[in-house]
Amino acid sequence: MELGDNRYGKAGIRLVRVDRDGPEHALTDLTVSTTLAGDLAATHLTGDNAGVLPTDTQKNTVYAFARDGVGEIEDFALRLARHFVDSTPTISRARVHIEQHNWDRLGAHSFVRGAGTRTATVSASEDGQWVVSGVSDLVVLNTTDSEFHGFHKDEYTTLAETDDRVLATAVTARWRHTGPTDWALSFTAARAALLGAFAATHSLSLQQTLYEMGRKVLETGETVAEVRLSLPNKHHFLVDLAPFGLDNPGEVFHAADRPYGLIEGAVVKPGAPDPGLAWW
Numbered sequence: 001m002e003l004g005d006n007r008y009g010k011a012g013i014r015l016v017r018v019d020r021d022g023p024e025h026a027l028t029d030l031t032v033s034t035t036l037a038g039d040l041a042a043t044h045l046t047g048d049n050a051g052v053l054p055t056d057t058q059k060n061t062v063y064a065f066a067r068d069g070v071g072e073i074e075d076f077a078l079r080l081a082r083h084f085v086d087s088t089p090t091i092s093r094a095r096v097h098i099e100q101h102n103w104d105r106l107g108a109h110s111f112v113r114g115a116g117t118r119t120a121t122v123s124a125s126e127d128g129q130w131v132v133s134g135v136s137d138l139v140v141l142n143t144t145d146s147e148f149h150g151f152h153k154d155e156y157t158t159l160a161e162t163d164d165r166v167l168a169t170a171v172t173a174r175w176r177h178t179g180p181t182d183w184a185l186s187f188t189a190a191r192a193a194l195l196g197a198f199a200a201t202h203s204l205s206l207q208q209t210l211y212e213m214g215r216k217v218l219e220t221g222e223t224v225a226e227v228r229l230s231l232p233n234k235h236h237f238l239v240d241l242a243p244f245g246l247d248n249p250g251e252v253f254h255a256a257d258r259p260y261g262l263i264e265g266a267v268v269k270p271g272a273p274d275p276g277l278a279w280w
C-alpha cells in the first residue's frame with residue numbers, strides 16, 4: 001500500500017469585515033477555504049503531526065490577516081497562500097479560495113444582498129503563484145432569442161424542436177490571469193462581458209452562448225488567458241393549458257429545478273501560456 005495524492009485545509013471560513021473609516025462604512029463578506037499540500041506522509045502513516053499546520057490555525061490566520069484590511073480578494077488570497085507556503089516547512093503548495101458575497105449599498109451603513117458572488121482562487125508553490133478570478137450564482141434569463149433544434153435523434157428522443165424558448169442559467173465562470181492587473185476593474189469588465197454576451201447572443205444552443213460569453217471575457221483584458229464556464233440549463237417548460245380550454249402562446253411556464261442540463265466548457269486565447277497550478 002502507498003499513500004496517494006493528499007491535501008487538507010479549512011473549508012467555509014466565514015469572515016465579515018466592516019471598514020469604519022470615513023462617513024460611509026464598507027462591508028466585506030467572505031467565505032474562505034484553505035487547502036495545503038506537501039510532505040504530509042508522516043501524519044497519514046504514523047500519526048506524527050509535527051509537520052501539520054492545524055486547520056484551526058489556518059482559520060485563525062485568515063481572521064488575523066483581515067485585521068490589516070482585506071482589499072481585493074485576489075490580493076488577500078495571494079497574501080494568505082504565500083504565507084502558508086513560505087512559513088510552513090512541510091507545505092509546498094497552498095490554495096486559497098474566496099467567495100465574496102455581494103452586498104449593494106442602501107445607505108451610509110445599510111446594505112442589501114446583491115446578485116452573483118465574486119470569487120478568487122490563488123494557488124502558490126515554491127515556484128510561483130497563479131490567480132483565477134470568477135463569479136458564481138449569476139442568474140440570468142432571456143425570454144426569447146433562444147432556439148434549440150437540429151439535434152441528433154434516436155429511439156429515446158422525445159424533445160420537441162423549438163425556435164423560441166426561455167433560456168435561463170446560473171453562471172459560474174472562472175478566468176485565469178497571466179499576471180497581476182487591477183483586480184476590481186478586471187472583475188467589473190469580465191462580469192459586464194458575461195452579462196452583455198448572454199443578453200446579446202441569439203442562441204441556437206446554450207453551448208453557443210457559453211462560447212460567446214467566454215470569448216467576450218477574453219477580449220476584456222490582456223492578463224486573461226482562459227475562461228472556464230459552467231452553465232446549468234434552467235429549463236422552463238411551457239405548461240399545457242389545453243385541458244382547461246386555454247391556449248398558451250409562450251406565456252405560462254413551469255420553471256423546473258431538476259434534472260437540469262449542465263453545459264461546461266473552456267475558451268482559451270491562442271498561445272495562452274501553460275496554466276501551471278492555476279486549476280490545481
Ligand SMILES: O=c1[nH]c(=O)c2[nH]c(=O)[nH]c2[nH]1
Pocket residue numbers: 148159204205206207233261
Ligand atoms: O441548449 C441546449 N443544449 C443542449 O445540449 C440541450 N439538450 C436539451 O435537452 N436541451 C438543450 N439545450
